[in-house]
Amino acid sequence: MSKFFNYLKTKTFRRNLIIAAVSIITFLLVIFYSLGFYTHHGEGMPVPKLKGLSIERAIELLEAEGLRYQINDSVYLIDKPPGIVVEQDPDPNTNVKANRTIYLIITRDAPNIKFPDIAGKTFLEVRSILNNYQLKVGDTTYVSDVARDVVISSSFGGNAISRGAQIPKGSKVDLVLGDGLGASDVDIPNLLGLDLSEARMSLRGASLILGQVTFEGAVSDSLRAKIIRQFPAISDTLNKVSIGTQIDVVLSN
Incomplete structure (x- = not known):
């Protein structure tokens, strides 16, 4: 044992130890830089x-x-x-x-779902139903109807939609609601070519009144005379009047 400790104190041991340490460090450095070169370390x-x-x-x-x-x-x-x-x-x-x-x-695209039944329900009910189906309320418009804030019709993408139709989840649904006032305007009927009896019936059905009746030219039989003009007349700017409006007519043979 004493010889071994004596050897550790010799210059030969110290020289061999230094050579071994340098060799190991050199080997490790070569491996490190070789891997970096091989894998392009740091590049990218x-x-x-x-x-x-x-x-x-x-x-x-x-x-x-x-x-x-x-x-x-x-x-x-x-x-x-x-x-x-x-x-x-x-x-x-x-x-x-x-x-x-x-x-x-x-x-990805939204999955389709079946459209719920909302006809005849109030706006608050419909908003809740649509929210549960992950749908949104789009534009809301009002029309004359005795039912206030009740859904009259619904549409998606400009087309009417009803219960059971397929619609993408998350879509906006446009609603038409009643204003609670009822109809105050009605379409002007076309009376041209009708006789007086037919005109009265048409006006009564539209909740309008026959106004002034005049004849043009010689009329031998007023019952067979036909309407050739009416006031107000249907035009591009006028196609509705208030309920009870008088419609004047001109008849001729």
Whole structure:
């Protein structure tokens, strides 16, 4: 044992120890720099921010950087149109090497649902029903009707829609409601070509009154005379009058 400790004190041991330590450090440095060279350590490019972009724009950016992409999944979000990037992996500004695949999650079209029964219900009831079905109230208009704030009709995209029809979730539904006042204006009937008896019947059905009756030219039989003019007449600017309005007519053979 004493010889071993004596050897540790010799110059030969110290020289061999230094050589071994230098060799190990050199070996480690060679391995470290070789791996860095082989793997291009520190080289790469930041991943662009793709969240919020359309998938078409995101693909353009990735291809311009020499990166690949893969759509991993799609989700429906009520407040975003389809085809919008909502998640990406790796995250923005992460350094990656060329040809790296970037994984994306995008939005998709809304699923269809069956339209609920809302006809004849009040606006407050309908708003609650639509909200439960993840639908929205769009434009509301009022028409003359004795029922106040009651849904008269509904439409989606300009077309009438009724119970059971398929409609995308999150859609806006336009409503026509009653104003509670009832009808105050009526359409002007076309009396031209009618005789007096027919005109009276037509006016009575429209809640209007036959006004002044005049004849043009020689009329031998007033019962067979036909209406050739009426006042007020139907025009591009006038097609409705108030209930009880008098309609004057001119007849001729």
